[in-house]
Amino acid sequence: MKIATVRVLVRLLSVVAVLVAAASVTFFAQLLVPGDRATTILNLQNGREQEWTAAELAPVNQRFGFDDPLLLQYLHYVGGLLKGDLGTSYTQYQSVTSVIGAQIGPSLALTAAALVVAWGLAVGVTLLTVKRGRFVTGLGSGWETFAASLPTYWVGVVLLVLLAVKIPVFPVIGGSGVWGTVLPVLTLAIPLAGFLGQVTRDEFDKVLDQPFVTTARTRGMGDTAVRLRHGLRHAVLPGITLSGWALGALVSGAVIAENIYGRPGIGQVLVTAVNTRDVPTVSGIVLVVAGVYVVANLLVDLAYAAVDPRLRSHARVATA
Amino acid sequence: MTRPTNRRPRLSRVGRIAATTAGLALAGQGLTACGSDTVSGAGDRVEGGTITYAHVQEPPCIFGGWIQQAYISRQVLDGLVTQDEDGSVKPWLATEWTVSEDGLTYTFTLKDGVEFTDGTPLDAAAVAYNFEQFEKTDLNGTAKVSIDPYYKKARAIDATHVEIALNKPYPQFLTLITQGYFGIQSPTALKTRTKEENCEQPIGSGAFTVEEWKKGEEVVFKKNPDYTSWPSTAKHEGPAYVDELRWKFVADGVSRYASLTTGQTDVIYEVPTVNWKDAEQKFDNTIRYITPGKPVSFYVNTKQGIFTDKLVRQAFAYGADRKGAVETGFHGVIPYEGNPSVSQSTPDYDSEAADAYAFDQDKANELLDDAGWSEKNADGVRTKGGRTLTAKLVYGAGFIFTTEGATVLQALQEQWKEVGFDVKLIPATMAELWGGKYSDPSTYDATPSYWTSPSPAILWIVWRPSTEALPNYNNRSFYDNEELSRTIQAANSELDPAKATELYQKAQQIIQDDAAGIGLYTQNTTMAVANNLKDVWVEKSQGEPIFSDAYFVE
Numbered sequence: 001m002k003i004a005t006v007r008v009l010v011r012l013l014s015v016v017a018v019l020v021a022a023a024s025v026t027f028f029a030q031l032l033v034p035g036d037r038a039t040t041i042l043n044l045q046n047g048r049e050q051e052w053t054a055a056e057l058a059p060v061n062q063r064f065g066f067d068d069p070l071l072l073q074y075l076h077y078v079g080g081l082l083k084g085d086l087g088t089s090y091t092q093y094q095s096v097t098s099v100i101g102a103q104i105g106p107s108l109a110l111t112a113a114a115l116v117v118a119w120g121l122a123v124g125v126t127l128l129t130v131k132r133g134r135f136v137t138g139l140g141s142g143w144e145t146f147a148a149s150l151p152t153y154w155v156g157v158v159l160l161v162l163l164a165v166k167i168p169v170f171p172v173i174g175g176s177g178v179w180g181t182v183l184p185v186l187t188l189a190i191p192l193a194g195f196l197g198q199v200t201r202d203e204f205d206k207v208l209d210q211p212f213v214t215t216a217r218t219r220g221m222g223d224t225a226v227r228l229r230h231g232l233r234h235a236v237l238p239g240i241t242l243s244g245w246a247l248g249a250l251v252s253g254a255v256i257a258e259n260i261y262g263r264p265g266i267g268q269v270l271v272t273a274v275n276t277r278d279v280p281t282v283s284g285i286v287l288v289v290a291g292v293y294v295v296a297n298l299l300v301d302l303a304y305a306a307v308d309p310r311l312r313s314h315a316r317v318a319t320a
Numbered sequence: 321m322t323r324p325t326n327r328r329p330r331l332s333r334v335g336r337i338a339a340t341t342a343g344l345a346l347a348g349q350g351l352t353a354c355g356s357d358t359v360s361g362a363g364d365r366v367e368g369g370t371i372t373y374a375h376v377q378e379p380p381c382i383f384g385g386w387i388q389q390a391y392i393s394r395q396v397l398d399g400l401v402t403q404d405e406d407g408s409v410k411p412w413l414a415t416e417w418t419v420s421e422d423g424l425t426y427t428f429t430l431k432d433g434v435e436f437t438d439g440t441p442l443d444a445a446a447v448a449y450n451f452e453q454f455e456k457t458d459l460n461g462t463a464k465v466s467i468d469p470y471y472k473k474a475r476a477i478d479a480t481h482v483e484i485a486l487n488k489p490y491p492q493f494l495t496l497i498t499q500g501y502f503g504i505q506s507p508t509a510l511k512t513r514t515k516e517e518n519c520e521q522p523i524g525s526g527a528f529t530v531e532e533w534k535k536g537e538e539v540v541f542k543k544n545p546d547y548t549s550w551p552s553t554a555k556h557e558g559p560a561y562v563d564e565l566r567w568k569f570v571a572d573g574v575s576r577y578a579s580l581t582t583g584q585t586d587v588i589y590e591v592p593t594v595n596w597k598d599a600e601q602k603f604d605n606t607i608r609y610i611t612p613g614k615p616v617s618f619y620v621n622t623k624q625g626i627f628t629d630k631l632v633r634q635a636f637a638y639g640a641d642r643k644g645a646v647e648t649g650f651h652g653v654i655p656y657e658g659n660p661s662v663s664q665s666t667p668d669y670d671s672e673a674a675d676a677y678a679f680d681q682d683k684a685n686e687l688l689d690d691a692g693w694s695e696k697n698a699d700g701v702r703t704k705g706g707r708t709l710t711a712k713l714v715y716g717a718g719f720i721f722t723t724e725g726a727t728v729l730q731a732l733q734e735q736w737k738e739v740g741f742d743v744k745l746i747p748a749t750m751a752e753l754w755g756g757k758y759s760d761p762s763t764y765d766a767t768p769s770y771w772t773s774p775s776p777a778i779l780w781i782v783w784r785p786s787t788e789a790l791p792n793y794n795n796r797s798f799y800d801n802e803e804l805s806r807t808i809q810a811a812n813s814e815l816d817p818a819k820a821t822e823l824y825q826k827a828q829q830i831i832q833d834d835a836a837g838i839g840l841y842t843q844n845t846t847m848a849v850a851n852n853l854k855d856v857w858v859e860k861s862q863g864e865p866i867f868s869d870a871y872f873v874e
């Protein structure tokens with residue numbers, strides 16, 4: 001019991017360490033970018049590129065503490081982090097927590113839905129097309145290669161023109177409503193479904209040749225049941241591993257779908273913040289994305305255990 | 321019709337200008353914009369409703385010194401004066417004004433009884449407070465630079481009279497304060513609320529108030545039912561017809577235009593040039609307004625590198641078909657502008673200066689030979705004393721230059737190559753450009769940029785030489801010309817308008833003769849309006865969209 005508690009604590013601490021490390025690396029990486037933060041802030045306020053006099057820069061430097069030694073700025077930032085304070089946005093004059101808080105909901109909804117839909121598409125196509133004769137199989141793998149190679153922006157615009165303009169089923173500018181989320185979700189899900197489908201198909205194809213599948217068939221099990229009960233379990237494992245990566249990539253890649261469909265979200269905020277050298281906001285968002293990765297990997301571990309019975313005896317240790 | 325209360329000023333001052341009456345104020349209405357038609361009468365007016373407007377860029381605050389902020393703050397803040405179609409300055413919060421004979425003192429009479437939406441009075445003290453803040457704080461840096469160093473101080477004489485004193489005569493002062501940057505805010509709100517609150521919900525006296533800002537999505541404005549301070553150029557008296565204005569941010573051009581054609585928005589800003597012809601056919605009201613000020617033109621580094629030689633600068637101007645590239649790149653929608661310092665819609669524009677340096681590669685070759693760049697290396701690039709004729713051209717990718725703009729630059733790059741220039745196109749992100757990566761003379765040879773302004777005094781803001789006492793970081797050509805400086809200063813303080821015009825045009829000639837800048841294209845406001853929405857218009861000073869007169873028809 002005590003050992004388990006210690007393990008949980010160690011695990012939690014390592015999570016915190018990962019997050020702080022991610023935020024710290026981002027913090028310093030941004031300071032390495034050439035140019036001056038106070039200058040950027042003034043240029044943003046005034047919509048132009050120019051230099052400013054020391055007298056004009058002084059109040060900005062003072063307000064945000066840019067004059068302090070870098071180490072002090074960093075310690076101040078990390079100290080805030082440990083108290084749950086992500087700092088104040090340089091450009092929006094509000095706390096990074098509230099900047100992110102307002103945008104994280106639509107982003108998570110979009111990425112989670114995209115991942116689910118991508119899985120649905122990938123599994124569906126795999127089940128329906130693997131080892132179904134040369135033509136159907138070719139159709140399935142052809143679709144996957146095609147989908148995986150599509151640029152997200154192109155998918156978004158084509159979906160927009162087809163399903164919001166030519167056949168106006170969905171709104172062009174959907175905001176964060178449910179109906180307006182459909183096309184952004186498909187925009188992100190289709191290329192991802194291609195990737196997931198490729199790895200799932202490969203594995204599925206191998207599994208169907210395994211002796212235990214033949215055994216199952218000789219027991220008189222139907223083809224669909226074989227595919228669902230025996231094939232799928234094996235086939236989804238590499239895809240699940242990929243999902244951990246995909247979820248994080250979706251959060252940061254969502255900006256394209258957000259842009260096309262005029263949708264709020266963290267992707268757009270991140271791009272703007274990087275552009276305006278809003279260090280606390282960028283670090284805060286990286287922190288959140290890192291958090292998503294950590295959670296996603298935890299879920300991947302759990303999902304492995306659920307899908308693969310061989311791992312179950314170790315599962316408790318793995319997740320403790 | 322608007323009839324400003326024409327009070328006699330209590331102080332007898334001479335040199336009375338522009339105490340405008342209503343008839344004059346509304347004469348000559350109707351947008352000069354191409355294809356725009358704001359004649360009402362089609363269908364019956366519907367009371368209320370919501371205008372959904374799709375804009376492009378989301379600013380960090382509702383007000384500020386960026387043009388994007390002028391557009392949006394115009395919906396909530398009123399100005400002292402406004403600009404009419406013919407360029408004249410007309411009453412707004414100020415019903416009339418006098419200028420002292422020496423041109424140093426402006427006395428404005430304010431409309432009586434105007435209140436900010438927080439209930440505090442918009443009186444002379446409030447106006448004086450705002451002007452003092454413009455000059456002395458970071459309230460609005462572009463307002464400040466527009467009146468520097470002419471502005472001296474502002475003070476309230478009584479509740480309805482405010483006096484603004486200048487250091488030197490500056491007749492352009494009135495025109496300059498028509499810009500959205502000079503919107504008047506509630507001093508109580510500025511003093512008592514946090515920066516964040518003022519940034520998100522500035523308190524003015526305008527036709528709308530900020531209800532909610534859903535970041536990344538839209539700003540929701542509600543009609544100000546107690547609106548009393550419409551400008552004399554308004555198309556109707558009284559509060560806005562519509563109840564609500566939803567100002568959406570739709571960065572992508574394809575979806576912005578699609579949102580209008582599918583009826584999901586009522587007005588869009590920046591119609592993609594590929595869709596312009598289609599928009600003109602589909603919509604009764606399409607607006608294309610060339611915003612005055614400095615056009616999108618190249619600053620050329622006259623301090624360091626190949627462009628320190630005037631002949632090379634001139635060869636650069638002759639060497640590529642800028643006009644052709646602009647027409648092709650923007651599908652004939654955005655006009656070419658040959659005058660690098662002042663755009664064609666700006667008062668006192670010199671069209672003769674704009675005609676200089678028409679595409680002529682023979683001339684370019686000749687000039688380069690004369691300048692000693694007569695050898696060519698294996699790549700066809702001219703050389704001189706072991707140096708190659710290389711120009712680093714830095715441009716703001718994605719925010720100053722659209723993809724179409726970048727195409728124009730690529731076309732020009734090819735043509736410059738033909739005469740022996742090796743032009744390196746360097747796309748700069750906002751973080752790099754605004755962070756100062758390319759501010760040092762060693763970092764670029766040419767960089768294109770624009771600056772909207774309703775006045776030729778933009779020449780002063782951009783081109784005055786940089787001195788130790790008054791550094792000018794806007795002069796990105798690092799062009800230091802004493803004669804130019806004297807000419808612009810004389811123009812700024814010239815009380816005779818005809819003489820001022822002559823001087824401003826001379827300044828444009830000097831810049832063009834010396835090729836201290838190279839023209840490219842005009843900065844535009846383009847909009848398309850749904851057919852059931854009438855009286856959406858664009859104000860003259862900066863091309864800000866106005867929705868307070870707009871109404872839906874059956």
